[in-house]
Amino acid sequence: MTAQPLLEQLIDALRCLPGVGPKSAQRMALHLLERNREGGVRLSEVMAQAMQEIGRCVECRDLTEFERCGICSNQSRDRRQLCIVESPVDVLALEQATTFRGVYFVLLGRLSPLDGIGPAELGLDQLATRFEESPPEEIIVATNPTVEGEATAYYLQRMAAKHDIPVSMIAHGVPLGGELEYTDQTTLAHAFGTRQRVAPEPVKD
Amino acid sequence: MTAQPLLEQLIDALRCLPGVGPKSAQRMALHLLERNREGGVRLSEVMAQAMQEIGRCVECRDLTEFERCGICSNQSRDRRQLCIVESPVDVLALEQATTFRGVYFVLLGRLSPLDGIGPAELGLDQLATRFEESPPEEIIVATNPTVEGEATAYYLQRMAAKHDIPVSMIAHGVPLGGELEYTDQTTLAHAFGTRQRVAPEPVKD
Numbered sequence: 001m002t003a004q005p006l007l008e009q010l011i012d013a014l015r016c017l018p019g020v021g022p023k024s025a026q027r028m029a030l031h032l033l034e035r036n037r038e039g040g041v042r043l044s045e046v047m048a049q050a051m052q053e054i055g056r057c058v059e060c061r062d063l064t065e066f067e068r069c070g071i072c073s074n075q076s077r078d079r080r081q082l083c084i085v086e087s088p089v090d091v092l093a094l095e096q097a098t099t100f101r102g103v104y105f106v107l108l109g110r111l112s113p114l115d116g117i118g119p120a121e122l123g124l125d126q127l128a129t130r131f132e133e134s135p136p137e138e139i140i141v142a143t144n145p146t147v148e149g150e151a152t153a154y155y156l157q158r159m160a161a162k163h164d165i166p167v168s169m170i171a172h173g174v175p176l177g178g179e180l181e182y183t184d185q186t187t188l189a190h191a192f193g194t195r196q197r198v199a200p201e202p203v204k205d
Numbered sequence: 206m207t208a209q210p211l212l213e214q215l216i217d218a219l220r221c222l223p224g225v226g227p228k229s230a231q232r233m234a235l236h237l238l239e240r241n242r243e244g245g246v247r248l249s250e251v252m253a254q255a256m257q258e259i260g261r262c263v264e265c266r267d268l269t270e271f272e273r274c275g276i277c278s279n280q281s282r283d284r285r286q287l288c289i290v291e292s293p294v295d296v297l298a299l300e301q302a303t304t305f306r307g308v309y310f311v312l313l314g315r316l317s318p319l320d321g322i323g324p325a326e327l328g329l330d331q332l333a334t335r336f337e338e339s340p341p342e343e344i345i346v347a348t349n350p351t352v353e354g355e356a357t358a359y360y361l362q363r364m365a366a367k368h369d370i371p372v373s374m375i376a377h378g379v380p381l382g383g384e385l386e387y388t389d390q391t392t393l394a395h396a397f398g399t400r401q402r403v404a405p406e407p408v409k410d
Contacts, residue, residue, distance in 0.1 A: 005269065006254060006258060006259055006269075006270040007259060007269070013251040016237070016245070016248055017233045017236070018233060019232070027223055027294070028222045028223060028224075029255070030294050031223040032252070033255065034293070034313075036221055039221030040221070040252055040255070041257075042218055043218040043219065043249075044248075044249045044250075044252035045249075046211070046218040047215060047245055047249035048249035048253070050211050050214070050234070051242050051246045052246075053211060054238055063212050063238055063239075064211075065212075070210050087239075088212075088239070089231060089232070
């Protein structure tokens, strides 16, 4: 053999995609070559451009090819509400599911001292400056409900408390459409423990 | 919104891959951007080159960036044994699983008159010329055991018979490691019907 055939190179290269093993990579390569060369050409172009140009938003650290992401540069978004998430996927998920019109801050991780990830790595100094200079009226913490996510949430709550900014956290409990029977014990215990009183009359707080 | 953000373009473009829905495309895009830009750059380059350069082998119709594929241009492959398959994936599967040292012919489909796929579309005229000019000593038909695959196999058997070339077909039956209980009825009936006598002594034929 001289060089590896291009088809095999393509199959190998496709395996850098998450969740793609040898069989799927093979199927993808042949699908593109046999049925969708145009799609393949377009994908290769967009991918090359994205890998080259996409960086971080200077304000919220989300992924964008511009200095500021689409949300931070959108004047109609309400800068008084700041939602803090771990990763760019969370921004996409919240944008798709909710009608939130505020802005985000993307930590790009969670506090994990054992892995050497401290406040600086999560851009919390940048966030602290923001709390000083233009404090939001509400902070919504939407880290993942894992041990490290909860620790990060706790740290954020203390940061916000120093600046007297009200903090809320997204609700954790039994997912809608789920069944108690199939909900894991930790979630169920948490949902039971944080049960909320339902009032027959609308309550004022 | 002016143009679509590059990240969304990438997510959209990734969906041209088979089996990739919106969620997987999102996960792939973010994985490449956050953890493996090098892999993404390499993938985009190889993909662009593959879409541009990969064509058909003039001899066996398999996918290759050269005039002749690696197998057809390999002098150590035995040209007296010709294995006929439906698709380039089948060549890859057989190369990985068997020690076959002959050559292949790739139909790129199967006879399907209703879809307008006749002998000409499968390159059977090219195959007939080959049977005339340099007939192989054995033809191994390895089409898929579907109705159309079987019809194609039958057509190939008749073509070979005209030139007095012996034909064999790969065995169909209960897969190794499978259990009779979980084998579908058609396969089981076929396996039962094509049972083979086992001889206590080696048999000469």
